[in-house]
Amino acid sequence: MFKLRIKELAAKRGWTLKEVSEMTGLPYSTVATYANSSGMVMVNLISLRKLAQIFEVSIEDLMEVLEDQGD
Numbered sequence: 001m002f003k004l005r006i007k008e009l010a011a012k013r014g015w016t017l018k019e020v021s022e023m024t025g026l027p028y029s030t031v032a033t034y035a036n037s038s039g040m041v042m043v044n045l046i047s048l049r050k051l052a053q054i055f056e057v058s059i060e061d062l063m064e065v066l067e068d069q070g071d
Contacts (some may be wrong), residue, residue: 001037001039001040001041001064001065001066002040002056002065002066003037003038003039003040003062003064003066004034004035004040004043004048004062004063005061005064006020006031006034006048006051006061006062007035007036008058009055009062010035010055015057017031017032017035020035020049020051020054021046022036024047024050024051024053024054025033025050026047026050026051030044030047031051034047037043039066047064053062066067
């Protein structure tokens, strides 16, 4: 599982999630879901690419891998 560092990266730039949505062209609901999720398994690769581009980071730097809780 992983989570996206959207809130952290947006805060560093003084951006709101609405502004992130507008800059990427992604629906606000998508950005908010990704930003507020405590852990995800799947995410749209095109969305990841758009987010990484506006934050000027790699996709890997956009993601935070969470420890596996299951095994």
